[in-house]
Amino acid sequence: MTFAPLEGVRILDLTTVVVGPVTTWRLAQYGAEIIKVESPGGDLMRGLGGPSPTGQHSGAYLHLNRGKRNICLDLKNPASREIMNRLVQTSDVIIANIRPDALERLGLDATTIRDRYPDKIHCLIAGYGTDGPYAGLPTYDSVVQGATGMAGLAYARDGAPAYVPMLICDHVVGEIAAGTIMAALMERRASGAGRSIEIPMFETMASFVLQEHLAQASFDPPVGPPGDLRLLSPHNKPVQTADGWISFTINTDPQVRAFLAAVGREDLLDDPRFSSVAARATHVAEWFEVRGAPLTHKTTDEWLRIFRKADIAVMPCHTLESLQADPHLNAVGLVQWEQHPAEGKSAALRSTIRVDGTYPSNRSSAQPRGYETRAILDDLGFKHEEAETLIASGAAHAAPGAQSK
Numbered sequence: 001m002t003f004a005p006l007e008g009v010r011i012l013d014l015t016t017v018v019v020g021p022v023t024t025w026r027l028a029q030y031g032a033e034i035i036k037v038e039s040p041g042g043d044l045m046r047g048l049g050g051p052s053p054t055g056q057h058s059g060a061y062l063h064l065n066r067g068k069r070n071i072c073l074d075l076k077n078p079a080s081r082e083i084m085n086r087l088v089q090t091s092d093v094i095i096a097n098i099r100p101d102a103l104e105r106l107g108l109d110a111t112t113i114r115d116r117y118p119d120k121i122h123c124l125i126a127g128y129g130t131d132g133p134y135a136g137l138p139t140y141d142s143v144v145q146g147a148t149g150m151a152g153l154a155y156a157r158d159g160a161p162a163y164v165p166m167l168i169c170d171h172v173v174g175e176i177a178a179g180t181i182m183a184a185l186m187e188r189r190a191s192g193a194g195r196s197i198e199i200p201m202f203e204t205m206a207s208f209v210l211q212e213h214l215a216q217a218s219f220d221p222p223v224g225p226p227g228d229l230r231l232l233s234p235h236n237k238p239v240q241t242a243d244g245w246i247s248f249t250i251n252t253d254p255q256v257r258a259f260l261a262a263v264g265r266e267d268l269l270d271d272p273r274f275s276s277v278a279a280r281a282t283h284v285a286e287w288f289e290v291r292g293a294p295l296t297h298k299t300t301d302e303w304l305r306i307f308r309k310a311d312i313a314v315m316p317c318h319t320l321e322s323l324q325a326d327p328h329l330n331a332v333g334l335v336q337w338e339q340h341p342a343e344g345k346s347a348a349l350r351s352t353i354r355v356d357g358t359y360p361s362n363r364s365s366a367q368p369r370g371y372e373t374r375a376i377l378d379d380l381g382f383k384h385e386e387a388e389t390l391i392a393s394g395a396a397h398a399a400p401g402a403q404s405k
């Protein structure tokens with residue numbers, strides 16, 4: 001039986017780049033119908049995510065926009081207003097990561113929509129909460145990493161701030177938004193009432209940082225400086241081997257003893273500084289210097305065998321190239337291949353969620369801009385002549401060879 005708990009739910013997707021598309025990609029995996037509204041200029045991620053054979057569908061765009069129906073509208077054209085009205089009217093959820101003032105000008109803000117349709121769920125993914133002094137400021141993932149202290153964690157550890165080299169804030173906030181929307185849909189099934197949801201990236205990611213790193217400053221008075229000293233140790237990094245790098249973690253007392261024996265540091269087995277969890281927490285700097293020392297007298301494969309025999313959590317530290325060859329990922333078929341209608345043979349990442357022994361459908365590949373404009377206009381009740389007039393006026397755009405009913 002197909003896992004599609006959101007089948008029958010229509011979601012109007014007014015998002016671009018990463019954080020919003022992550023949200024609607026996840027909801028599409030659960031069976032929701034996603035109608036992605038794209039401007040004539042296209043989602044920035046089509047090109048920003050890197051080159052592609054046609055230049056129109058970067059790899060990142062393909063992966064983040066699976067399972068979505070694409071309609072292209074010029075929302076600055078007054079003739080598009082009736083299309084948007086019908087899209088809002090027929091949708092259960094409206095998701096946007098457009099700036100609040102722009103949403104208000106378009107009449108697509110939560111207040112305007114829910115005054116007309118109290119049963120709608122409206123979700124705004126904002127850079128900053130709308131009740132704070134940063135409200136309405138533009139932002140991107142790297143800006144959020146800096147503002148929340150994430151980049152500053154690297155400064156505390158390495159002496160210079162650094163970004164996580166992936167759009168981690170967008171992915172985390174997008175997944176949180178998807179979960180919140182599903183909770184609101186569950187509530188609506190019982191109450192019939194909609195919700196106005198706001199999920200700010202800054203506050204969300206700042207909360208994650210503080211959950212871990214407020215640490216000793218969580219108390220009044222503080223029992224020490226903020227920061228998890230284990231994670232901030234300059235030795236808390238992958239460890240070099242004779243032919244590469246490995247990543248491992250040792251937390252329990254049995255794991256520590258097994259590690260010390262495996263790396264030839266039996267002289268430390270009875271060292272009181274490292275004899276217990278509490279002792280190692282007190283002597284963090286010394287302990288991480290021991291566990292972060294290079295292990296260059298054996299190869300990665302040799303250390304993997306030794307540590308796994310000792311029941312220590314360990315894996316090779318992959319590069320982007322070696323990750324694609326990982327035997328586990330290949331065995332479970334994470335990366336599959338398909339024929340995209342414009343870009344040709346391209347990678348498709350299957351769902352990582354397994355339900356009753358099977359994975360949810362990959363859904364359709366990411367569509368060219370305006371690929372279903374005519375089909376969606378037909379779904380909304382526009383007659384053929386009306387749809388063609390809207391396209392001729394520039395209010396709507398249809399891709400060459402676009403689908404129609």
